[in-house]
Amino acid sequence: MSSRHFRLGFIIFLTPVLLWLLTLIVIPHIDLLIASFQAENDQGKLVFSQENYRNFFTDSVYWYTFVRTAFYSILVTVITFLLTFPLAFYITKIASKRLGGFLSMLLLLPFWVGELVSIYGWMILLRESGVINYILLGVGLLHKPVPLLYNDFSMVLGLVYMSMLFMVVPLISALESLDDSLIEAASDLGASKFTIFTRIVIPYAAPGITSGAIVVFMLVLGDYLSPNLLGGKNSLWFTEQIYNEFIASFNWNQGAAFGFLLLLLSSAIVWLGLRMSRQRLDKAVGA
Amino acid sequence: MNKRLCLGLTLLTFAATSTLMAGGTLRIITWKGYAPAELVKKFEEETGTKVKLTYSNNEEMIAKLRATRGGGFDLAQPSQDRIAGVQAKFHIYKPIDYSKIKTGQIVPSMLDAVKKNTKVGDASYAVPFCYGTSGLIVNKKAAPDAKDYSALWDPKYKGRISYRLKRPTLIATAFAMGYDPFTAYHDKAKYKEIMMAVEKKLIEAKPLVKNYWANGDQLLGMMRSGEVTVAMGWDNGGWKLHDENPDIDFVAPKSGALGWIDTFAIPARSKNVEAAYQWINFMLRPENAAYFTNKEKYGTASAKASEYLKPEIRANFERSFTKADIDNIKWYPPVPAGIEEIEGRVLDHIRAAR
Numbered sequence: 001m002s003s004r005h006f007r008l009g010f011i012i013f014l015t016p017v018l019l020w021l022l023t024l025i026v027i028p029h030i031d032l033l034i035a036s037f038q039a040e041n042d043q044g045k046l047v048f049s050q051e052n053y054r055n056f057f058t059d060s061v062y063w064y065t066f067v068r069t070a071f072y073s074i075l076v077t078v079i080t081f082l083l084t085f086p087l088a089f090y091i092t093k094i095a096s097k098r099l100g101g102f103l104s105m106l107l108l109l110p111f112w113v114g115e116l117v118s119i120y121g122w123m124i125l126l127r128e129s130g131v132i133n134y135i136l137l138g139v140g141l142l143h144k145p146v147p148l149l150y151n152d153f154s155m156v157l158g159l160v161y162m163s164m165l166f167m168v169v170p171l172i173s174a175l176e177s178l179d180d181s182l183i184e185a186a187s188d189l190g191a192s193k194f195t196i197f198t199r200i201v202i203p204y205a206a207p208g209i210t211s212g213a214i215v216v217f218m219l220v221l222g223d224y225l226s227p228n229l230l231g232g233k234n235s236l237w238f239t240e241q242i243y244n245e246f247i248a249s250f251n252w253n254q255g256a257a258f259g260f261l262l263l264l265l266s267s268a269i270v271w272l273g274l275r276m277s278r279q280r281l282d283k284a285v286g287a
Numbered sequence: 288m289n290k291r292l293c294l295g296l297t298l299l300t301f302a303a304t305s306t307l308m309a310g311g312t313l314r315i316i317t318w319k320g321y322a323p324a325e326l327v328k329k330f331e332e333e334t335g336t337k338v339k340l341t342y343s344n345n346e347e348m349i350a351k352l353r354a355t356r357g358g359g360f361d362l363a364q365p366s367q368d369r370i371a372g373v374q375a376k377f378h379i380y381k382p383i384d385y386s387k388i389k390t391g392q393i394v395p396s397m398l399d400a401v402k403k404n405t406k407v408g409d410a411s412y413a414v415p416f417c418y419g420t421s422g423l424i425v426n427k428k429a430a431p432d433a434k435d436y437s438a439l440w441d442p443k444y445k446g447r448i449s450y451r452l453k454r455p456t457l458i459a460t461a462f463a464m465g466y467d468p469f470t471a472y473h474d475k476a477k478y479k480e481i482m483m484a485v486e487k488k489l490i491e492a493k494p495l496v497k498n499y500w501a502n503g504d505q506l507l508g509m510m511r512s513g514e515v516t517v518a519m520g521w522d523n524g525g526w527k528l529h530d531e532n533p534d535i536d537f538v539a540p541k542s543g544a545l546g547w548i549d550t551f552a553i554p555a556r557s558k559n560v561e562a563a564y565q566w567i568n569f570m571l572r573p574e575n576a577a578y579f580t581n582k583e584k585y586g587t588a589s590a591k592a593s594e595y596l597k598p599e600i601r602a603n604f605e606r607s608f609t610k611a612d613i614d615n616i617k618w619y620p621p622v623p624a625g626i627e628e629i630e631g632r633v634l635d636h637i638r639a640a641r
Contacts, residue, residue, distance in 0.1 A: 044376075044624065061639040129512035147446075150498040233498050236638045247346045248453070249631025250353075 036256035052257030062241065066261070069238040070269060072152070073221040076159045077213050080167045083160065084212075088171035089201070093180070107168055115162055119229050122161070126154055126230075150232035158226040163219060167212040174208025175201075210279040214270055221266050238262055313562040316341045316348055317364040318549065319503070320583045321416070322570075330569050336562045345369050346453075352379040357555025362563040367548045368619035370405040370412050376624055381553045382410030387564045392571045397588045401550055404621045413550035414567055415588035417579070420544035420616055421455045422607075424506070424525040428534040429516035435541035436463035438517045440492035449509060450519035452499040452638055454630050455545055459519060460485045462542040462617065469620050479629055486633045490640040499638070510535055523584035526603040537603075539612040546616040548588070 039049035056062045087107075091100040110118055125131045126148040133145040148154060178201065186196045202209075227237035242262065245255030274281055315322060319342045327338045341360070343351070348365050352358075357379040365373075374380050390398060397415045405413040425433045430444055436459045439448055450456045461468040461481050471477040497515055500506040503524055509515040510528055522544070525537025551567045553560060569575060576589030581597050586604075 061636050065639050127512070128514045147497075228501065233493060233496050233638075234641065236635075241635065244631060244635065247350045248634065249628050250346075250349070251628055251631060 032256040035253050038253050052254045065236050065241050066238050076220045077217045080160050080163045080216050084168040088168050092175040155227050155231035155235050158230040159220050163216040166215045170208040170212040174205040178204050312337045313559050314339045314360045315362045316343050316360040349373050353377045360554050361557040361559040363552050367401045367404050367550050368621050371407050371621040372624045374407045380412045389568045394590050413552045415548050417585040417587050418548040419585045420522045420546045422540050422544040423538040424518045424520040425538045426516040426535050433517045444517045445495045447516040448496050449500050449515040457485050482633045489637045526584045537607045539608050543615045543617040546618040
């Protein structure tokens with residue numbers, strides 16, 4: 001009786017989730033998949049074709065944009081990790097509980113204003129007539145303003161800024177459960193700080209690092225605003241490429257194909273990353 | 288308790304959606320500045336219809352209406368050259384019933400041109416609203432010699448140049464290089480050839496560009512601060528800046544400013560056609576059209592608005608356009624299908640080039 005009861009409840013609660021997945025995610029994706037294998041022939045009719053995928057491999061522009069996007073996404077993930085790990089360590093292990101809570105709160109604050117507003121904030125700071133240039137000129141460190149905005153530097157800066165929270169939260173939760181006595185014991189047994197760090201702290205936090213890295217990587221890869229607004233004339237992001245196909249060229253079939261290539265290639269990169277770090281997806285996501 | 292909350296929430300949702308459906312709303316997808324807040328308020332008081340605005344551009348307007356097969360909005364404002372081709376292919380607009388338009392309010396030649404250019408089959412699909420040109424916005428103090436689009440690839444202005452990476456830039460470049468892209472519209476092979484040449488030119492010129500501007504405010508900001516001294520942009524932007532800083536002005540380029548007319552068109556699944564017609568007639572009423580033109584500095588299609596216009600509006604026009612410049616304006620002909628795809632490829636290449 002109770003097991004049947006449980007089953008019924010299970011089904012009731014599962015149905016909305018499944019419906020959601022099916023109608024809003026699975027079906028549109030199937031539709032896009034079909035669209036990606038169609039192209040217009042000379043009469044303007046849609047016919048089955050692999051042309052959209054072929055374009056990606058034959059036109060070096062698309063390849064180049066994709067590789068660039070993937071490279072910068074990985075770079076941003078690494079920088080974000082390097083910046084947030086000491087922070088997470090400080091918050092969980094060194095700072096007092098109250099200070100730690102306060103610091104995590106501070107990390108959360110920028111997200112209350114939304115991505116677009118923070119990006120405009122950065123633009124005000126970085127532009128040639130902006131705050132940073134104004135101060136540097138005023139102090140006398142510079143004689144003429146340096147263009148800080150509209151290049152790869154400002155783009156990476158913006159992306160790292162937007163990703164930090166998504167790295168720091170899993171890191172904090174991973175490090176919080178690390179028993180201090182493990183570190184003390186290692187220290188008693190004569191391990192150097194470096195050894196403790198590489199042999200105990202990092203392996204223990206690995207699932208947290210992995211899940212943070214996956215989330216950040218995926219978010220950055222799929223971002224549109226930061227590369228578009230902060231990036232310069234050379235900073236074409238692959239998502240912008242997809243947007244352009246849909247919006248500017250009216251070529252939804254090509255856009256759909258690019259969308260699937262992005263999905264496939266990003267999955268491949270995550271899989272490769274997991275393989276190389278010998279982590280497992282289920283463990284990382286469950287952490 | 289929980290049940291009651293649930294019920295309450297459901298009722299609330301119903302109430303919310305039903306007020307939306309009540310026919311009291313007019314959903315307009317338009318360009319920024321095309322529906323000034325004061326006029327919206329006046330219209331709402333006059334008709335009791337609530338106006339909901341979405342700001343967009345030609346490409347997004349078409350893509351959104353295409354995705355919903357002409358739903359989601361009651362009125363759109365595409366440019367006249369982007370209607371016929373799109374309508375023939377995607378059927379996203381309703382034919383305009385000109386008996387419901389106060390055509391006496393509209394400049395006759397402009398109405399005829401728009402009717403002709405938006406004709407698909409027996410019906411026409413748009414009513415003219417405003418017009419303007421694209422050309423150069425120049426800081427004359429810093430760049431006194433910028434008279435044609437070629438200033439956009441003049442090494443003299445390195446790092447102080449900005450333009451939009453969109454189709455007007457490609458067409459302007461083609462004109463400046465001595466081609467005539469508009470006559471090549473229907474010869475795809477020829478058009479492709481022209482665009483290849485344009486692509487080469489703009490890739491060569493890429494190191495000189497500060498950035499490709501994405502929205503009008505961004506460009507105005509950069510011109511104001513002096514970060515950009517030569518840009519391609521809309522005439523009204525140049526004139527707005529001239530009000531603040533007399534050094535900056537709009538310049539009609541030697542090879543011809545590009546003339547556009549923006550229109551009213553009714554999406555195929557518009558739910559409030561009556562209000563849409565009301566809005567069209569309201570916006571073209573001389574005093575309202577003049578208010579819009581005085582504020583935004585776009586030319587208006589309203590016939591009798593001129594008596595309400597401020598003297599600066601005429602002065603702007605006369606300062607930037609000689610008689611020869613006016614005759615030389617290149618008005619966009621309707622874009623045939625397939626052209627955007629060629630241009631899309633070219634834009635991709637320019638943007639990704641090193």
